Amino acid sequence: MSEMELEEREFETVTMDINMGPQHPSTHGVFRMILAVDGELVVDVEPVIGYMHRGGEKLSENLDYRQGIGIQDRTDYLGNFNCEHCYVMAAEKLAGITPPERAEYIRVICAELNRVASHLMFMGAYGTDVGLFGTSFTYGFREREQIQRFFEELTGERIMYNYFRVGGVAWEVQNGFEEKCRRLVRKVREGIKDIDGLLTKNEVFIARTRDVGVITPEKAIAYGMSGPMLRATGVPWDLRKNEPYSIYDRFEFDVPVGTNGDCYDRYLVRLEEMYQSLRIVEQALDQMPKSGPIMPEKMPRMLRIPPSECYMRTENPRGEYGIYLISKGGNHPYRLKMRSPSFCNLMALKEMLIGEYVADAVIILGSMDIVLCEVDR
Amino acid sequence: MGYVLLGTIFNVPNRWLDAIIRLVIIVILVTVNTLALTYIERKVIARIQARLGPTRTGPAGLLQPVADALKLLTKEDLRPRLADRWAFELAPFLVFVPVFLAFIALPFAHDWGIRFLDLGLFYIIAVLAVNIVGWLMAGWSSDNKYALLGGVRAVAQMISYEIPLVVAVLCVTMVTGTLDLRAIIESQNAWPLILYQPFPAFLFIIAMLAELNRQPFDIPVAESEVVGGVTIEYSGIRWSFFQLAEYSALFVLSLLFSALFLGGYAWPGALHAFDLGWLPAWIPQLILTFIKTSVIIIAMMWFRGTFPRLRIDQLMSLAWKVLIPLAFVQLFADGWVLVYRPFGWGLILGVISAVLLGIMAWALGTRFQQLSQRPAREERVEYVRQLMAGRSS
Numbered sequence: 072m073s074e075m076e077l078e079e080r081e082f083e084t085v086t087m088d089i090n091m092g093p094q095h096p097s098t099h100g101v102f103r104m105i106l107a108v109d110g111e112l113v114v115d116v117e118p119v120i121g122y123m124h125r126g127g128e129k130l131s132e133n134l135d136y137r138q139g140i141g142i143q144d145r146t147d148y149l150g151n152f153n154c155e156h157c158y159v160m161a162a163e164k165l166a167g168i169t170p171p172e173r174a175e176y177i178r179v180i181c182a183e184l185n186r187v188a189s190h191l192m193f194m195g196a197y198g199t200d201v202g203l204f205g206t207s208f209t210y211g212f213r214e215r216e217q218i219q220r221f222f223e224e225l226t227g228e229r230i231m232y233n234y235f236r237v238g239g240v241a242w243e244v245q246n247g248f249e250e251k252c253r254r255l256v257r258k259v260r261e262g263i264k265d266i267d268g269l270l271t272k273n274e275v276f277i278a279r280t281r282d283v284g285v286i287t288p289e290k291a292i293a294y295g296m297s298g299p300m301l302r303a304t305g306v307p308w309d310l311r312k313n314e315p316y317s318i319y320d321r322f323e324f325d326v327p328v329g330t331n332g333d334c335y336d337r338y339l340v341r342l343e344e345m346y347q348s349l350r351i352v353e354q355a356l357d358q359m360p361k362s363g364p365i366m367p368e369k370m371p372r373m374l375r376i377p378p379s380e381c382y383m384r385t386e387n388p389r390g391e392y393g394i395y396l397i398s399k400g401g402n403h404p405y406r407l408k409m410r411s412p413s414f415c416n417l418m419a420l421k422e423m424l425i426g427e428y429v430a431d432a433v434i435i436l437g438s439m440d441i442v443l444c445e446v447d448r
Numbered sequence: 449m450g451y452v453l454l455g456t457i458f459n460v461p462n463r464w465l466d467a468i469i470r471l472v473i474i475v476i477l478v479t480v481n482t483l484a485l486t487y488i489e490r491k492v493i494a495r496i497q498a499r500l501g502p503t504r505t506g507p508a509g510l511l512q513p514v515a516d517a518l519k520l521l522t523k524e525d526l527r528p529r530l531a532d533r534w535a536f537e538l539a540p541f542l543v544f545v546p547v548f549l550a551f552i553a554l555p556f557a558h559d560w561g562i563r564f565l566d567l568g569l570f571y572i573i574a575v576l577a578v579n580i581v582g583w584l585m586a587g588w589s590s591d592n593k594y595a596l597l598g599g600v601r602a603v604a605q606m607i608s609y610e611i612p613l614v615v616a617v618l619c620v621t622m623v624t625g626t627l628d629l630r631a632i633i634e635s636q637n638a639w640p641l642i643l644y645q646p647f648p649a650f651l652f653i654i655a656m657l658a659e660l661n662r663q664p665f666d667i668p669v670a671e672s673e674v675v676g677g678v679t680i681e682y683s684g685i686r687w688s689f690f691q692l693a694e695y696s697a698l699f700v701l702s703l704l705f706s707a708l709f710l711g712g713y714a715w716p717g718a719l720h721a722f723d724l725g726w727l728p729a730w731i732p733q734l735i736l737t738f739i740k741t742s743v744i745i746i747a748m749m750w751f752r753g754t755f756p757r758l759r760i761d762q763l764m765s766l767a768w769k770v771l772i773p774l775a776f777v778q779l780f781a782d783g784w785v786l787v788y789r790p791f792g793w794g795l796i797l798g799v800i801s802a803v804l805l806g807i808m809a810w811a812l813g814t815r816f817q818q819l820s821q822r823p824a825r826e827e828r829v830e831y832v833r834q835l836m837a838g839r840s841s
Contacts, residue, residue, distance in 0.1 A: 089593060111760070114832050202757025204663060209497040274816040275664050275756045281817055285825060426828035429597075430667070430759045 086114050089429065093122050099196065099436070100443030104420075108429050116424045116432075118417065123447035131407040136162050136237050136374045139404070144231040146409060147445045149189040150388040152181045155235040160316060161383035161396040162237040165376045173363035174239035175318045180252065180355045181222070181234065182385075183348040187259060188218045189388035190341045193440045194266050197338065200437035201279050207269055214262035221255050237374055239366035249356055256349050263345055271342065280334035284423045284435035287332060294419040297412050298390025299344065300439060303329035303336040310386040322354045334438040341440070344388075375402050389413050389440055411445040470562045474551045478696050483513040485695040489749050496753035523684030528591045531681065535589035540682065540689035542582030546575045547696040554703055555630050557713050557733035568629040572704060573617055576659070579693060580606045583668065583678055586690075590681035598677025601760050602661065602668030608767040609658035609665075615775035616648035616655065619782050620708045623797065633712035640711035644798035647778050647805040649709040651771060653744075656701045658763070660694055662748060664755035665763055698745060706740035713737045770811055774804050 086107045093101040101122035107115040127146055131139045136159075143154040156178055163170065170178075191211040198207025219229045224245045226234040234241050245251070270276050286296075288304040301308055309326040311319040327343035329336030376398040384393040390412025397406040416439050423435050487502070487510065494501030502509030527536055553568040555561040565571055580603055587599015620641060624632045632641075642649045658665040669677040679690045706712055713733035758766070781800045785793050 087593060109832075109835060112828065112832065114835060198756070202663065202666070203755070204493060204497075204753055206497045206753050209499055213498055269754065273754075273756065274812065275758055278762055278816045279756055279759060282825075426825060426832050428759065428761070 085109075091432070099441055102436075102441070102443050102446075104432070104436070106424075106429065106432060111428045111430070113424050113427055113429060113432055116421050118420055120417070120443070120446050123443045125444075125448070127448040128407050128409060132404055135402040136376070136404075139407070140235060141231065141233050144233055145444060146411065146448055147387060147389065147392070147413075147442050148230060149192055149442055150185055150392075151230065151232050152178070152185040152235065153385055153387040154392055155232070156182050156317070157383055157385040157387075157392050157394045159235045159237045160385070161381055161394045162374070162376060164381050164383060165379045165396060165398055166237065166374060168238045168367060168370075170239045171364045171367060172318075173360050174365045176355050176359035177240050177244060177365065178235060179318060179322075180352050180359075181225070181232075183351045183355070184218055184221070184252075184255075186348045186388045187345045188215050190345045191215045191218075191263075191266075193341055193388075194270070194338075197437050197440075198266075198270060200433050201276055203269075203276075207266060210262070210266050210269065214259050214266075217255055217258055217262075221251060224251070236366065238370050239364070243365055249359075252352065252356055256352055260346070260349055263342070267342060270338070277335060279431075279434060280338060280438070282331070283334045283431050284427065284438060285331065285333045286419060286423055290422060291332070291419070294422070295415040296390065296419060297415065298387065299337055299340045300390065300416050300419075302327065303340045304332035305330055310384060310391060314384075316383075316385060319351075321358065322351045324348075324351050324354075334434055337438045337440075373402050375400065384410070387412055389442065389445070390416060409445075409448055411448065413439075413441040413443075413445040417441055417446055470552075474548060474562060477551060478548060478692065481699050482692050482695045483517070485698060485745065486513045486516065486691070488745070489695075489752075492746060492749040493753045496750065517688070520684050520688045525686060526681070526683045528681055530591040532589040535585045536681075537686075539582050539586035539589060540686045540693075542585060543579045544582075544689045544693040544696075546578040546582075547693050547700060549575045550700045551696070553629060554700065555633065555707065555712065556703075556737050557730040558630070558634075560730055560734065561630075564630055565628070567627045569617060569621065569627045569632065569704075569708075572629075572700070573614060576697065576700070577610060579697075580610075582693075586682070587678040590678075592681050595678050595680050598668045598680070602678055604760070605658055605661075605665060605667060605763055605767075608764055609655045609771075612651045612767065612771040612775050613655035613659065615772075615779055616651040617708070619645055619648040619778055622779075622782050622786055629707055629712075633707050633714045636711035637714045639794075640709060640715045642709040644794050645709070645782075645801050646798070647774070647801040647808070649705070650805055650808070651775055651778075652705055652709065654771065656705065657748065657751065658767070660697055660701065660748075662694075662698075663752045664758045666757055667760050667763065698748060699741065702741045702744035702748070703737070705744050706737065710740045711736075712740070766812075770808060774808055778804050 086109045089106045089108055091104040091106065093103045103119035103122070105117040105119065106113050125145075127142050131142050134142065140155050140158060143158045144151040147154050162168075191214050193211075195208040195211030195215075198211075199205060222232060223229050225248070226232045226241075228234075286300075286304055288301075288306045291301050291304045292306065297308070305328060307326055307328045310316065311324075312326055324347045325343075327340045327347065329340050378399050380395070380397040382393055382395045384391050386392075391410070392412055393408075393410030395406070395408040395410070396404055399405040420436070420439070424432055427435065490512070491501040491509070502512035505511045505515045527533065550572045552562045553565045553571050555564060555568075583602040583606065584599050587595045587597075587602065590596075620632065621627055623641065623645060624635050626632060626635075657663070661668050667677075669679065679687055682690065713736050715736075778801060781804075782797065785796050785800070790796060
């Protein structure tokens with residue numbers, strides 16, 4: 072198009088720096104983006120992170136393998152159970168502990184319901200980013216409330232669950248766990264249909280998100296992206312299928328994969344993932360042993376892990392969450408490195424934003440579904 | 449000078465006193481209307497969002513707008529030091545006063561109105577176009593990049609959507625043959641104009657949403673991008689002028705829509721059919737006006753709760769590529785039918801209009817993606833690369 076030829080421009084323009092500062096309704100936490108724009112086109116972007124750094128990895132070095140679970144909760148506060156799962160699995164791998172069956176099933180149920188809750192939060196916030204006044208937000212949170220209430224009955228906490236332990240889970244589930252869970256799954260499935268009806272076929276929503284923030288599969292792999300961001304570009308990589316951990320190989324579920332790599336595909340992938348997670352929960356409820364231990368018999372009071380190291384990874388709602396655990400003997404890690412999916416996904420922000428319009432910057436950032444606590448740890 | 453109120457005729461001998469009384473009536477109308485509409489909006493949108501809205505201040509939250517007004521009154525009137533003083537302080541007035549003026553020509557019932565102008569429709573459209581200047585002044589004079597972005601976008605959008613608005617109004621004028629609002633309403637005693645001009649009605653609704661900066665056209669006040677847009681540096685009562693203007697304009701345009709297309713106070717038959725001896729005519733007329741205006745207002749609030757925001761280039765494409773061409777086709781078709789008056793010309797008008805409406809619905813339903821005006825991504829990225837290479841060398 073001729074207007075894009077640089078030589079034919081009649082006048083000089085100057086790029087303007089727009090600071091989407093740490094306090095901004097759309098930056099999903101304390102994240103700063105300095106956009107250099109030329110008219111409406113984004114020419115350069117400088118992301119500034121670090122506002123949420125709390126020294127999680129260093130703190131974990133001083134906490135033993137039960138205290139450290141709280142840190143994992145707070146790292147990704149939307150996908151808590153998945154982070155906890157990774158941590159306890161890493162410790163179990165090094166210590167050679169196998170959690171009992173019932174505990175594994177409870178863990179999977181919690182992790183998958185947490186995935187649904189995280190994606191509901193995404194739906195809510197994303198609708199607000201796109202410009203819907205807040206309707207998707209309340210719809211998403213209505214379902215999330217139900218899940219959180221269920222977890223409050225189970226663990227006593229609405230967000231920072233701190234329920235998994237090395238070897239199993241902390242305590243037995245509540246009375247009526249199975250029927251409450253089934254009812255929850257039914258209700259949440261109905262509620263997701265509401266959000267589906269509001270956004271998926273909404274022409275304005277599609278017009279805002281289609282072909283926006285496109286990234287090719289090769290670039291996505293090069294940047295180390297994972298999770299729904301990667302699957303939306305067409306790469307069918309899901310750790311639950313490709314490298315099954317825990318008992319995920321016993322369940323039958325599909326992995327939604329996009330075609331375009333744009334924001335609309337990411338939304339669709341996450342929407343479908345919610346339905347698949349609910350499917351996993353139902354199968355887990357069917358297969359779960361009705362009674363049994365939730366911790367192995369001979370668990371030491373204070374877990375000491377022999378000197379060794381491992382890397383354990385799980386499929387978080389945001390992507391591949393990894394924990395590299397180095398133990399030098401003793402009851403706390405020598406080094407705990409958390410590989411957070413949001414941090415790696417955020418690396419591609421510049422790639423996706425340059426050449427897009429300012430109005431789309433917020434939409435693209437929203438579609439990445441980053442959690443700043445995870446980015447900064 | 450005399451005017452009818454509650455069935456009795458008031459005669460005010462002094463013309464200045466009469467004018468002052470009329471203006472005071474407008475002030476009261478505008479204030480009450482804004483208070484009521486802010487409350488209703490919050491409640492309606494809350495219900496769409498599965499929550500309740502204001503419930504604490506006063507019974508069922510009815511005193512909430514009063515609380516808001518009091519809070520705004522007690523806020524400090526800030527002005528950024530580098531802001532252009534006169535433009536900054538006058539801009540809210542330029543936005544608000546034209547809407548105030550538009551109230552003068554609105555007919556609420558056959559005898560109920562401030563002034564019944566022969567050119568009422570023309571006057572209202574002309575006056576409402578003045579607030580565009582106010583938005584630009586507000587955006588430019590606040591020393592703020594976000595305000596500037598918001599102001600420029602606001603002006604582009606409002607100017608573009610003036611054209612479909614005016615064309616829709618022109619179609620109505622041609623069909624009814626008059627600009628006098630009372631005459632237009634009373635000519636719809638038998639059939640409302642929406643039946644044989646549905647497409648201009650639709651144009652009017654879309655243009656109305658764009659003029660009011662409401663979803664899906666609220667880029668200028670986009671809350672999640674340019675927070676508050678043009679109004680970002682205004683506080684207290686100055687800011688509330690923008691709100692007053694928006695809600696009053698919502699009322700004016702909704703009343704105008706119901707007057708032009710739904711028959712105002714006259715359909716169905718309130719001019720004669722309801723002529724019971726004991727019931728003064730203005731009661732059913734007022735009720736009809738109220739019902740129709742309320743339906744439109746609540747529909748606008750419904751849209752606000754369910755539509756995401758269009759991007760500025762999509763918005764402009766919608767206006768220039770879809771609405772304006774079809775609007776002109778409608779105008780020419782109307783003109784042709786009205787000049788040659790073939791047999792059953794009313795029906796022909798309706799059919800042509802419905803066909804155009806169908807074309808637009810098809811275009812929006814299936815081709816919405818192609819509204820984006822921008823070039824392909826590779827070209828944009830290449831352009832940016834060249835730009836940055838040129839800069840750094």
